[in-house]
Every structure is written in C-alpha cells, then in structure tokens.
Amino acid sequence: QVQLVQSGAEVKKPGASVKVSCKASGYTFTSYGISWVRQAPGQGLEWMGWISAYNGNTNYAQKLQGRVTMTTDTSTSTAYMELRSLRFDDTAVYYCARDYYLGVRGRNWFDPWGQGTLVTVSS
Amino acid sequence: DIQMTQSPSSLSASVGDRVTITCRASQSISSYLNWYQQKPGKAPKLLIYAASSLQSGVPSRFSGSGSGTEFTLTISSLQPEDFATYYCQQSYSTPSYTFGQGTKLEIK
Numbered sequence: 001q002v003q004l005v006q007s008g009a010e011v012k013k014p015g016a017s018v019k020v021s022c023k024a025s026g027y028t029f030t031s032y033g034i035s036w037v038r039q040a041p042g043q044g045l046e047w048m049g050w051i052s053a054y055n056g057n058t059n060y061a062q063k064l065q066g067r068v069t070m071t072t073d074t075s076t077s078t079a080y081m082e083l084r085s086l087r088f089d090d091t092a093v094y095y096c097a098r099d100y101y102l103g104v105r106g107r108n109w110f111d112p113w114g115q116g117t118l119v120t121v122s123s
Numbered sequence: 124d125i126q127m128t129q130s131p132s133s134l135s136a137s138v139g140d141r142v143t144i145t146c147r148a149s150q151s152i153s154s155y156l157n158w159y160q161q162k163p164g165k166a167p168k169l170l171i172y173a174a175s176s177l178q179s180g181v182p183s184r185f186s187g188s189g190s191g192t193e194f195t196l197t198i199s200s201l202q203p204e205d206f207a208t209y210y211c212q213q214s215y216s217t218p219s220y221t222f223g224q225g226t227k228l229e230i231k
Contacts, residue, residue: 033218037167044225045159045167045210050218059218062124095166099218106155107173108214113166 002026004096004114011120012086019082020117022096029077030054033099035110036070036081038092046092050099051079086121093118125149125213129223135231140201144226146194146211154190155215161225162207170209171196206230 007021022034036048049060051070058070069082079096094117097110126149136142146156154174159167169178171187174194184199198205211223 035218035220037222045161045212045222047220047222050220052218061219097167102173106153106215106217108155108217108220109157109169109172110159110167110212111169111172111178113168116166 002098002112004098004112006094006096006114006117009118009120011122013123014086014088014121016086016121017082017084018086018119019080020094020096020119022079022081022114024053024077024079024098027098029072030074032101034070034072034079035097035099037095037097037110037113039095039116040089040092043092048081048094053079083119086119088121091119091121124219125152125216125221127211127213127221127223129209129211129226131226132224133227133229135229136201137231138201138203142198142201142228144196144209144228146189146196146223148192148194148213148215151191152213152215155213155217156187156189156194157212157214158185158187158196159210159212160205160207161210167210201228203230 003025005023030053033052035050051058053072071080096114128147130145156174158171161167175187186197208225208227
C-alpha cells in the first residue's frame with residue numbers, strides 16, 4: 001500500500017537546524033510531489049512548501065523562505081525537509097504528504113500523509 | 124495569497140445529527156477544494172477532493188458541495204468516530220496551498 005514513513009522525534013536548541021526524512025513506498029516516487037505541513041501544539045495546519053520528486057523544483061511558503069530547504073533522493077524514494085535557525089515557535093509536528101495530482105492543474109490533494117515528526121525547540 | 128475561512132470554529136452535536144461545516148475562499152477557486160479529517164494525535168486523512176468527490180473508503184454519510192468561494196462539508200448522520208477536527212484546503216494556487224483554520228466537532 002502507499003505509505004510515507006517519517007523519521008523520529010527531535011529536540012533542538014534555538015538557532016540549530018533539523019532535517020526530517022520521509023520515505024515513500026507503494027508508488028512510483030517520481031510521479032508525484034511531496035508537500036510538508038506543520039502543526040504547532042493545539043493549532044491548525046500550516047503548509048510549508050512543496051517539492052517535485054520528478055525534477056526537484058520547489059515552492060516554499062513565503063514566511064519560511066530562506067530558512068527551509070526541501071530535497072529528494074530518488075534512489076531511496078525519500079524526501080527531506082531541513083529547517084534552519086530554529087526558534088521556539090518552530091516547535092510543532094511536521095508532516096509530509098504525497099501531493100496527488102490528477103493531471104489537471106489544481107486537481108491536487110494530499111494523500112496519504114506521513115505519521116508526523118515532533119520537533120521540539122527548547123533551550 | 125488565497126485565504127480560507129471556516130465556520131464555525133467549533134461545533135457541539137449529538138450522534139445521529141446532521142452537521143454542516145462551511146469554508147469560504149477569499150477569491151474564486153472553482154472546485155479546487157479538499158476536506159480532511161484529523162483525530163487527536165493522528166495525521167490528517169483525506170475525505171473529499173475536488174469539492175464533492177468522496178475519497179475511496181470514506182463513508183457515504185460524508186458529502187461535499189460548492190464552487191467559487193463557498194463550500195460545505197456535510198455529515199448526514201453523525202457517528203461516534205466522526206468527532207474530530209475538519210480542515211478545508213484550496214489547491215487552486217498549486218503548488219502553493221492554504222488550509223482553513225479548522226472546525227472542531229465535539230460531542231454534545
């Protein structure tokens with residue numbers, strides 16, 4: 001079955017970086033993009049950015065531009081999200097999701113999602 | 124950027140009730156609107172895509188409608204497992220996306 005499995009929880013100090021992985025299985029990795037979404041404690045979903053697993057093109061949320069980098073390794077069907085200069089308000093559960101595309105622009109949705117990775121920023 | 128606004132932010136209802144959640148877009152997004160369900164401690168799950176198409180495996184008591192700027196998610200007869208938080212998401216501006224702020228559905 002189609003599945004995304006993320007790396008484990010992380011605790012980081014302010015100013016550090018974190019890199020979360022998302023390993024895909026059950027489908028052709030390069031056929032779809034991957035989006036990253038985060039959720040601060042008790043808050044809603046915040047879209048962080050998207051990467052094409054086909055050609056590596058990216059699109060980042062404006063508020064994270066300059067601090068986030070998304071990459072893929074097609075040899076292992078794994079996507080990565082690195083967030084730098086961590087702040088206390090970056091504490092959140094980070095999700096990857098397959099950006100399913102029906103072949104028509106706009107006909108995109110996220111399915112499935114990874115299980116989530118808790119990143120805690122604490123001094 | 125396209126803003127998505129859900130109402131209400133929270134809702135109390137009873138098993139068997141019919142419930143409707145509304146999502147409004149700040150500009151027309153045609154039918155490029157998806158709905159997700161999230162239970163505590165779990166990842167979101169796709170319910171409805173393209174405004175009204177039911178994802179495989181999702182019970183038929185869930186339905187979606189709307190186009191342009193106003194959309195609704197309806198649960199025809201609430202079941203105990205439906206108590207969760209629901210999010211809408213626009214995909215009109217792909218590959219840039221926006222979620223609504225969520226609607227928490229609680230047991231009355």
